[in-house]
Amino acid sequence: MAGPLILGIETSCDETGAGLVRGHELLADAIASSVEQHARFGGVVPEVASRAHLEAMVPAVDRALAMAGVTLAQVDALAVTAGPGLAGALLVGVCAAKAYALALGKPLYGVNHLAAHVAVDQLEHGPLPAGVIALLVSGGHSSLLLVRDLVGEVVPLGATIDDAAGEAFDKVARVLGLPFPGGPHIDRAAVAGDPRSVSFPRGKYHDGTADFSFSGLKTAVARWVEAREAAGEPVPVADVAASFQEAVADVLTRKAIDACRAHDVGHLVIGGGVAANSRLRALAAQRCEAAGITLRVPRPGLCTDNGAMVAALGAQLHERGAAPSALDFAADSSLPVTSVLA
Numbered sequence: 001m002a003g004p005l006i007l008g009i010e011t012s013c014d015e016t017g018a019g020l021v022r023g024h025e026l027l028a029d030a031i032a033s034s035v036e037q038h039a040r041f042g043g044v045v046p047e048v049a050s051r052a053h054l055e056a057m058v059p060a061v062d063r064a065l066a067m068a069g070v071t072l073a074q075v076d077a078l079a080v081t082a083g084p085g086l087a088g089a090l091l092v093g094v095c096a097a098k099a100y101a102l103a104l105g106k107p108l109y110g111v112n113h114l115a116a117h118v119a120v121d122q123l124e125h126g127p128l129p130a131g132v133i134a135l136l137v138s139g140g141h142s143s144l145l146l147v148r149d150l151v152g153e154v155v156p157l158g159a160t161i162d163d164a165a166g167e168a169f170d171k172v173a174r175v176l177g178l179p180f181p182g183g184p185h186i187d188r189a190a191v192a193g194d195p196r197s198v199s200f201p202r203g204k205y206h207d208g209t210a211d212f213s214f215s216g217l218k219t220a221v222a223r224w225v226e227a228r229e230a231a232g233e234p235v236p237v238a239d240v241a242a243s244f245q246e247a248v249a250d251v252l253t254r255k256a257i258d259a260c261r262a263h264d265v266g267h268l269v270i271g272g273g274v275a276a277n278s279r280l281r282a283l284a285a286q287r288c289e290a291a292g293i294t295l296r297v298p299r300p301g302l303c304t305d306n307g308a309m310v311a312a313l314g315a316q317l318h319e320r321g322a323a324p325s326a327l328d329f330a331a332d333s334s335l336p337v338t339s340v341l342a
């Protein structure tokens with residue numbers, strides 16, 4: 001097997017991820033999630049997530065090494081999510097990665113979580129061409145980026161002005177009595193629903209910007225459900241889930257394709273947890289095909305947070321000969337998407 005061996009560590013939210021990549025090849029992706037510990041609170045509790053990372057970190061790295069059939073001593077370089085994310089959660093991964101790097105005497109890259117969501121696609125679909133539009137949709141972020149070069153030039157085109165797309169999924173799920181995190185539950189419930197049964201608002205659809213707004217949609221769903229309940233009528237969960245999901249997928253794909261056209265770009269990459277959504281994937285495929293745009297979306301398991309995505313970005317930086325991060329770099333909970341390296 002060719003290429004350097006890169007260990008990637010991810011702890012920005014509630015997933016403890018350790019991934020191993022050799023060159024452009026994914027060798028191992030070990031994930032421990034604390035999601036069940038947060039479910040009864042209806043959202044990620046930062047302190048609980050940090051403690052869970054502490055317990056899961058070393059076992060996750062050991063599991064990744066075992067999966068790949070390699071030893072720590074064989075690792076050529078490390079990468080860790082430096083931000084954005086929950087400060088305490090990020091710190092656990094950053095401290096662990098620094099300790100491994102120092103002990104092994106190997107270079108460490110403190111990398112951007114959002115860029116890593118884009119980088120991971122290359123493990124499945126090969127190197128990104130120069131010039132792609134990236135639609136990043138997760139629990140904390142929704143943005144459109146013009147990626148001229150993932151490790152060189154990332155231009156933000158627009159972002160949500162209120163809730164992130166994943167946040168809207170999570171909040172609407174709560175309104176519908178579905179468990180946290182809501183995205184996968186809405187996705188499943190929607191299968192049996194009619195996406196045309198309720199016409200929910202599509203925020204900023206016609207405003208010509210690359211920005212998003214999901215707060216009005218979320219409120220509209222809540223009001224619709226409340227009205228049914230007040231009238232003593234049952235809430236058709238599947239129909240509401242399908243109609244809500246349709247509104248989100250419609251706005252996201254339309255704006256992403258508009259951005260491709262505006263910048264004369266022929267490739268769209270979708271990443272982040274919401275990219276696991278089946279309707280978003282299907283609608284994006286349909287609209288990209290009609291527009292002559294090549295769509296790239298990682299398989300669902302690589303869309304949600306994981307260590308492989310961090311390793312993929314680390315491998316790319318290493319391949320380019322980027323200078324590693326100084327060992328005193330800080331975790332930065334609001335690291336801007338334009339900073340690929342901390």
Ligand code: KG4
Pocket residue numbers: 013137138139140141165166167169170181182183184187272273274275276277278303304305
């Ligand atoms: O990227 P990610 O794992 O973590 C962050 O960086 O935020 O994204 C998590 C978000 C959650 O809001 C979750 O509900 C959403 O991604 N999500 C989905 C699906 N799977 C996860 N949303 C819609 N459909 C899904 N299948």
Ligand code: ZN
Pocket residue numbers: 113117138139272273304305
């Ligand atoms: Zn993420």
